[in-house]
Amino acid sequence: MPDKYRESKTNWDKNNPEKIKQSKAEYDKKNPVWAFRPTPEMIEWLEKERWDDKDGKPESNAALVTRKLEKLMEMEYQGY
Secondary structure (H helix, E strand, O other): OHHHHHHHHHHHHHHOHHHHHHHHHHHHHHOOOOOOOOOHHHHHHHHHHOOEOOOOOEOOHHHHHHHHHHHHHHHHHOOO
16 A cells, blocks of 8 residues: 555656645745854854753754754843
8 A cells, every 4th residue: 555655646746846846935935944054162062062862862953052042032031
């Protein structure tokens, strides 16, 4: 069954490239990707701030930056 589904989806994708482009454009508009290059000092500081998860693995760059931005946002709301 999964093979038929995959084949059907592949055929649909081939026959509807404009729908795929339109869908991707709408998704990207709602969920933009930001990219930046932090300074070496920021990277050093962020590495010190990085947490480990319950399995002992370090959090991802995205999780780390999101956590720090959420903390900053909370502090801004509190008037710091």
